[in-house]
Each structure stands twice: as structure tokens, then as C-alpha cells.
Amino acid sequence: MSKVEINYILLAHKNPDQLQRLIERLTARYVKFYIHIDKQVDINKFKRKIPESDEIFYLRNIDRKNGTWGDLGIVKATINAMKLILNQKRNGVCILLSGQDYPLVSTAKISDFLNEHQKINFISTVSLPFKGWHKGGKDRIEKYKFNKSFKRGHFIQMPSIWEKEFYQKDTPGRINFLRKKGKFKEILKLLKKRRFPKDIKPYGGSQWFILPISTIESILLYLQQNPKYLSYHQFTLLPDEILIQSIVRKLEEEGKIRPSLTYVNWTRPHGDLPVTFKTEDFEELKSKSKNFLFARKFDTSQDHNILDLIDEHLLR
Template identity: 30%
Template sequence: MYIKVYCILVHKNPLQLKNLLSILDDEKSLFFIHLDKKVNQIEYKMILQNSNCHFVKNRIACSWGKYSLVQAALNTMKEVQDYMNNNYSSSNYHFIMLSGEDLPLKTNCYIHDYLEKNIKTSLINYWKLPYENWWNGGFFRFESFYFFDYKKFKKLNYWVNRIIKKIHLNFLFPLNRFRKYFPSFQIYGASQWMVLSKDLVAFVIEKNNSNPKFNSIFKYVLAPDELYFATLILNYDLEQQFVINNNPTHLVCFEGLEASPKYLDVQDLEYNKSANLLFARKFDPHINQKTIDFAYKMISK
């Protein structure tokens, strides 16, 4: 038996989440919802009366650019693994990362058939640093500590790091620690929106549990959700025992130098209609309802 297990990171718009689940629910899927700990669960639980829907118990208060997003994904992986071992021990599954602002670009039948045919394959869109599409190749994310919210407290982060450099504690910076303790490892960036096989989920959990020093390096880097998983998987999988398809799963569009993706418009979907992408982000009924309607039409044909 093959099952799709969706991990959905959510922090707003319960009705939007309900609509997403209604689209994806094909009776061949399970949904594990990680609600930001800052969000009250009651409203969500009232409208999501679905036996296939499970709320992650070990919730994290999430912030953009912080390790909390990595921890939220890890906590969800562990709860998924426990649940599947207890209830579907003989079944295969993929662990599919989504946000509450995502929508599918393909039908449920297409997604299910494609993933079932590639049951041992994981989908991770990754690249080795330096990466030309990231400022300074992306290494700036490791060259300082990001103790505080990057968007709100840029100056505070700057001055704290300037003091650290002035008192000659540069060796504590994440990049220097990484090179000291893991000299043979490469740093990889990747899309946060991954599709992991059952075996790779188990591998990530095992390596996360057994490598506290590796984990600690990523605690104060910038946007570690785009760094941690690919760097862990591609370095610790020395024997290349896992099949990883390095192709994007999501349509995501950025404008200029903005750190966060834009809300999609109809032209974005039209332009990428022929691409073999499974999902898209991001959507909000208060911002781009016309694009949401167009996406519905795409998958209903």
C-alpha cells in the first residue's frame, strides 16, 4: 500500500487550509498540520473534522529565517514516523512538505501515480554553495550570527556581530565552526519544499538525533530551512544509498531582491503551465483570488 503524507506548515487563514485539504483529500493521503505555536488551535480544529487530518503535538513558534522552521519540520517528521510505524508499518509513503499558502498544479491522480511509480525517489531541488542566485554565493548566511529577526532587527544583528568580531571571537561563527568540525563536508542550499521517501525520512531523523554538533551550527544561520536538510542528507549519505531527483516540485516566483516569494498572478501560472511542477506558492484569497480560481480550473480539466 502506498500513502501520501502531507506535512503542512500553517500560521494563518484556517478556511484557506480547509480548502487546500478538500482539494488534496483523495482518500489516499494523510495530513499532518503543524500550526505555529503562536496560533490558537481551537478555530482550526473546529473546522477540520477529518479523520485523515492530524495536528502535530510538539508545535514550535515559527519565525521567518530562523531555525524554528527546521525544528517544526523535524518534529512533524518524527510524529509522522511514529504514526506510520504504529498504523501503517507495511506501507510505503512520501513525506510531502507544503505550506498553508500552497495549491497543487496537478490532479491528485497525477500526483499519486507519479510518486507511487517513484516510490524510492525523493525530490529535493538543491545546489552547492557558492550559488550564483544568492548574494555572496550564500555564504553570508553562515558568516555571522542571526540571533534576532533578520527583517525587523537588521541593525541589531549587525552591531552584535561587529562586537563579536572586535573581541576576536570570529571562530564561533557558524561557517568557521562548520569548516573546523566538518572539513570534508560541502554546504548545500535547497528549496524547503521537499518530497522525501519513507527511508530518507528515517535517515534524516537518525542523523538529526545522533549529530548535535552538526545541528547546533545551524541554530543561528540565516534561513536554515534552505540549508540544513540538503547539507545533512548529501554529506551523510556517503554511499549515495538514496535516489534523489534534483528538480523543483514547486512554482515559486520572486520579485527583485525580495527575500520572500511574491503572491502569484495568473500570468505566472500560464507561463509555467507546461512545466512538470506538482505544487505552487503562494496564494491568499484576500490578495490573489483570481489566481486561485485559475489554479482550480487547471486541475479540474
């Protein structure tokens, strides 16, 4: 049986050496890489370390987006990478990873697994509202999100004038902030109640996925036929956890949708989340390698030994 083609979309903004290592671990005869470097970052630092080739492609500058946390840019970048993959008439599956991910099993095991499951959509989805999210996630899709800057978490959320919550003491200050920034179009948005598009039900879940090329084609066709859906999410908080998930649940059979195969730890009681794995976390990752193909996140500027342990004990 021929190997399934694997198309990795890699979203990166730091650590070119770490991205190079990730690509080296995932390289195989049937694999190609489509790399998006955050528009705010010097792409040449990456291209010098990882030159373009017949297997490695960078998104053009015109297709690069600002990767502001919680914003739509990173989703648009993913969509642009999908388009490039289809333009090259690739088959098989599409895998979305960040530059701070790493495999937990060998390329041979990844290939064998995907050969057996190449028609399955591995993307985590839960119907909204979901009790595991703040306010069930309703604030993400019912309020307008406006960025105050490119800094992580530096944004405001506001309801429309038709919501009781609008009439609070901090609202005039927020509107004045928007006025000072010249965001008059954003202020006018508040005159209209924000509603999720009627023809699709909201689902949320992890950003990271493995999808068949046929699903990628369906997603792009849906976005082409429903341009207002993408523009709606311009004001969604963390649309990377809602936009594509909702389309997949609308278009694909429930029996062909399974949870993401990228392990992320959001539950550790102390420290920043998600967990940045270090040497002391190896046993945790080893146990998760039985059910997941990848894990995130790692940072070689903090700890590179954890990747050495994975190489030695899991990838061989």
C-alpha cells in the same frame, strides 16, 4: 499496483479557509496530513475549520514552534512532524508544503507520478558557496544570526572576533544592543569562530521537498547521532534552506536526488518576492504544471479567483 502512501506536512500561520481548501484538493484514500500551526497563532481558529480526524493530525502544543522568518523554529517544526509520521509507522513519501501552496495537477496525477518515482528525493540542492545567493551564502553559515524581534528581517549578523569584519564601527553598537537585551550568551559566542560541521558539506536549496520515508528515517537518525549539527544551525540565517538539504546530499546517492517539484517565482523584477500569484498569472502556472506538482504562494485574502481557475482548468 497499490497506491503509494502520501504524508503531507503542512506549515501554516494564516488563512484557515485557504488551508481547508488545500487539504480538500489533496485528500485521497492513501493520504494523511500533519499540520503545524505557528506557535504565535491561535490554533483553535484552524481546528474549528479543519477538525482532527483519522487523516488529519495537528502537532501538539509542545511540538509547535515560532515560525520567525529565517530562524530555526520552522525546521524544528518540520522535524517534529517527521517524528510523528514515523511514530504512526507510515510508509511511502513525505511532502513538505506551506498553507499557501496549491497543487497544479490532480490527486490522481500526483499519485501516479509518485508511484513511478517513490524512491527519488525531490529536493533542490546546490553546493555552497553558490553565486545565486548573497555572498554565496557564506554569510549564512559563517556569521552568527541574532534575532532583534519576531518581525520578518529584524535580525543582525555578526562575525566572530577572529574575523577582520568584526572590527568595524557598527560592532560596538550591535554588542551594546545584545547587552541591553540580556543576550550575554550570544555575546560570548563571538569569541569562537563559526565553522560548518566538518563531517558534512554545506548545500542550499528550496525548503519544499518530497522525500521517501526511508530518507526521513535517515535524516532523523543523523540528527539523533549528531545533536551538535542542529544546535549549530541555531545561529544560521535561513536554515530551512540548508539544514536538511545538506543531510540529504551526505546520505543519499546523487542519482536519486532531483530538484523540488514546488514552483516558486523568485525572478519577477518588481514587487515582493517570492511572487504571490494572482488571476493574471494563470497562464504562467498552467505552463509550469507540465514540470511541477505544486506552486507557491497564494493568498486568498488578496485573490481567490486564481485558485478557482486552477481547479477548473488544471485539477479536473
